[in-house]
Amino acid sequence: MTRIAILGAGISGLATAYHIKQLSPHAEIKIFEKNNRAGGIIESMMFQDNLFELGARGIRLLPKSKNILNLVKNLGLEDQLVYGNKKIKQRYIYHAGKLRKVPHKILAALFSPVTRHLVKCYFKKRDEQNTPQEESVHQFVSRHFNTKTADIIADALVSGLCAGDAKKVSIHALFPQLIQFQKQNPHLLKSLFKQRKNGLGLGQSGIVSFKQGLSCLTSTLAKTLHNELLLSSKIVRINQEKRGYGIYLADGSFYQADIVVSCLPANILNELTPQFPKEFQSGLAEFEYAPVAVVNLGFKKKSDQFNAFGYLVPHQEKQGILGVYRNDQTFPQFCPSLGTSLTVLIGGTRYQDFDAKNELFFCNEAVRHIQKHFKTKQVPDYQYVKVISKALPQYLLGHEQRVFKIKRFSPPHFFVRGNFIGGLGVSDIVNQSIITAKKIDNILSNDFIDSNVLNLFGTETILSA
Numbered sequence: 001m002t003r004i005a006i007l008g009a010g011i012s013g014l015a016t017a018y019h020i021k022q023l024s025p026h027a028e029i030k031i032f033e034k035n036n037r038a039g040g041i042i043e044s045m046m047f048q049d050n051l052f053e054l055g056a057r058g059i060r061l062l063p064k065s066k067n068i069l070n071l072v073k074n075l076g077l078e079d080q081l082v083y084g085n086k087k088i089k090q091r092y093i094y095h096a097g098k099l100r101k102v103p104h105k106i107l108a109a110l111f112s113p114v115t116r117h118l119v120k121c122y123f124k125k126r127d128e129q130n131t132p133q134e135e136s137v138h139q140f141v142s143r144h145f146n147t148k149t150a151d152i153i154a155d156a157l158v159s160g161l162c163a164g165d166a167k168k169v170s171i172h173a174l175f176p177q178l179i180q181f182q183k184q185n186p187h188l189l190k191s192l193f194k195q196r197k198n199g200l201g202l203g204q205s206g207i208v209s210f211k212q213g214l215s216c217l218t219s220t221l222a223k224t225l226h227n228e229l230l231l232s233s234k235i236v237r238i239n240q241e242k243r244g245y246g247i248y249l250a251d252g253s254f255y256q257a258d259i260v261v262s263c264l265p266a267n268i269l270n271e272l273t274p275q276f277p278k279e280f281q282s283g284l285a286e287f288e289y290a291p292v293a294v295v296n297l298g299f300k301k302k303s304d305q306f307n308a309f310g311y312l313v314p315h316q317e318k319q320g321i322l323g324v325y326r327n328d329q330t331f332p333q334f335c336p337s338l339g340t341s342l343t344v345l346i347g348g349t350r351y352q353d354f355d356a357k358n359e360l361f362f363c364n365e366a367v368r369h370i371q372k373h374f375k376t377k378q379v380p381d382y383q384y385v386k387v388i389s390k391a392l393p394q395y396l397l398g399h400e401q402r403v404f405k406i407k408r409f410s411p412p413h414f415f416v417r418g419n420f421i422g423g424l425g426v427s428d429i430v431n432q433s434i435i436t437a438k439k440i441d442n443i444l445s446n447d448f449i450d451s452n453v454l455n456l457f458g459t460e461t462i463l464s465a
């Protein structure tokens, strides 16, 4: 029987194990998770009768979310789904010291300080010959529109998506959709208007979660995989051995695997594989992560200051926060006994001395900003913070080459997966897990496990890539 080790029980590891089990029921699968709970970044918490998310908040309803919704159905969780309030579409951007609506109508966009620079670009002449091979989100938006739009809108979007720096993040890696739109029509604004008409524009999608929060998905996967899942099993080393791989655990035990799928963060996988090729290791070492403190604040009183999905804060505002979600507007069912429920995100790659700050500091910072932005002196009735020092991988310039290098130098039958490779969102991760399961099924169907192949570093990597 082929033994498959899945490393890490975040959504990447769980979804991969689930799909491998579906496609290859005869393989032996073991999932190694260092914590005593599965789910990784996804963690929902109840306080009295209110629900708070300490990591991811929901699944965006996009064309790419088909597979995750299928998974929800197959797990029997459809009746647990809760849809974000569709009426709450309004987003804000904190600009020039104030919360400003992101306008939906063209006329309003002409007069809004957030978008008026963007609208002017409709008639801008484009140099279609000189499209660079790769560029940062900031460069791309400056080229298509102007620097002001890049400083305000692109910067805020990158903060909201990955807590990163728009000048360093690759447009190709983080927003491949925009590159597609550009290919369809080099006049990007026209292309965006067209997508918007078709209901596929950026920021137009709905959001969905579960009655018990997003961790309902990971805890159900964990229950389904209870025979495969080994909690409190911290991996301390991964060795390539004569036949397959040795997964060494902190308690001194070890597991011999024929196939390994790592769903660990890049920095951790790097530490655990000192014996792997140098190029593989240097590829992993090049990945950067942004730190984030997720501060949940609950107020008994309802605020009518800003009734919206949330707001983002561009870096130039020097506020030190990335953005705020208004949970009581999007998912009112999650906070029956709170008037106002907010999640404040603090951190990002440009945040100074993040690791030197503690939970109390982040809570105080969040309250200070909310009091200022909401023009109130209210103190929260509830507050809870989760500090994640390596929260979000950065899809920096050169991302595709880095991923290629890791895949090229991965030993045979060693798959590197996780949110730093094929997309950050849970939908991307589930899509990736299906592709991985199909590749493994192909290997098993072709009876590909052969000790000679397993002894070679890097020669069959294109098959495992």
Ligand SMILES: Cc1cc2nc3c(=O)[nH]c(=O)nc-3n(C[C@H](O)[C@H](O)[C@H](O)COP(=O)(O)OP(=O)(O)OC[C@H]3O[C@@H](n4cnc5c(N)ncnc54)[C@H](O)[C@@H]3O)c2cc1C
Pocket (backbone or CB within 6 Å): 007, 008, 009, 010, 011, 012, 013, 032, 033, 034, 035, 038, 039, 040, 041, 042, 054, 055, 056, 057, 058, 059, 060, 233, 234, 235, 236, 263, 264, 265, 268, 292, 294, 388, 391, 392, 418, 419, 420, 423, 424, 425, 426, 427, 429
């Ligand atoms: C604040 C925040 C908000 C987000 N919001 C959204 C959102 O609304 N929607 C969305 O789609 N995405 C969102 N994301 C992104 C998404 O949540 C993550 O990309 C995804 O959950 C990562 O899953 P993963 O399995 O790749 O990694 P992780 O969840 O990090 O899982 C890795 C697992 O490996 C385990 N591990 C680590 N070291 C070892 C070891 N030595 N031995 C064994 N196990 C080990 C860890 O304990 C962990 O369980 C958000 C992310 C953050 C940080």
